[in-house]
C-alpha cells in the first residue's frame with residue numbers, strides 16, 4: 540500500500556490497551572465505522588488469548604499484534620510463525636534483536652502466510668520506544684549518542700533485514716524517510732492531540748505534525764480509549780488527519 544492510497548481512516552491504529560475482552564470489543568464496536576485497524580498489545584492478549592484477534596477480524600478490523608518480539612533468531616522465527624497463523628495484518632519485533640533475528644521473523648511470516656494462503660503480515664521493527672528520552676538511552680540503556688541517530692541506524696538495519704517499516708517517534712520521521720525512502724513504513728506512537736496529556740510518553744507529537752512530516756500510520760491509545768466519548772475523540776483526530784490529507 541503506497542502512501543498516496545492510504546485513506547485517512549486507515550492512517551490511525553487504535554491501541555486497545557484493556558485488561559478484558561469485553562471493554563476492548565465494546566470500544567472497537569463504537570469505532571467500527573471510523574477506524575480500520577486495531578492494535579492488540581500484550582495486556583489484552585494475555586487476558587483474551589488469540590481469540591481476540593479473530594473476533595476483531597470478524598468485526599471487519601485489521602489487527603496489528605503488538606508483541607515486540609526480542610529473542611534469539613530461532614525463537615523469534617517460531618513466534619513469528621505462530622502469530623502469522625492468526626491472520627494478523629501486522630506485528631512487530633525489536634530492532635535491538637539484530638539483523639538475523641529480524642530476517643528470520645520476516646522469512647517465517649512469509650513462509651507461514653504462503654502455506655496457509657494468508658496475506659503476508661507486515662513486520663515492523665521497534666527502533667527506540669517513545670517513552671525513552673535521550674538521557675534514558677545514554678545513562679540507563681547504555682547506548683551513547685543521539686536518539687535520532689540510533690533510531691535511523693535501526694531503521695536502516697530493519698530495511699536491510701527485509702522488514703516493511705519501523706516504529707519510531709514523530710521526531711525521527713523525516714530522518715527515516717531520508718535514510719530508507721518514502722515507501723518504508725513509519726508507524727508512529729506517542730501521538731498526542733493538543734487536547735490530550737502526554738502521560739508516560741516522552742517523544743510526543745500531534746497527529747497533524749506527524750502527518751505533515753510524512754508518517755504513514757499513527758498509533759493512538761489513551762487519547763481515544765480514555766476519552767469520555769471514544770468515537771467523538773476518534774472523529775476529532777480524523778478531522779485533523781483529513782485536513783493534512785487535503
Ligand SMILES: O=C(O)c1cc(=O)[nH]c(=O)n1[C@@H]1O[C@H](COP(=O)(O)O)[C@@H](O)[C@H]1O
Nearest residue numbers: 554605667668669706728729758759760761
Ligand atoms: O509498538 C508500539 O506500538 C509502541 C512503541 C513505542 O515506541 N511506543 C508506544 O507507545 N507503543 C505503543 O503505542 C501505544 C501508545 O498508547 P498511548 O500512549 O495511550 O497513545 C501503546 O499501546 C504502546 O504500547
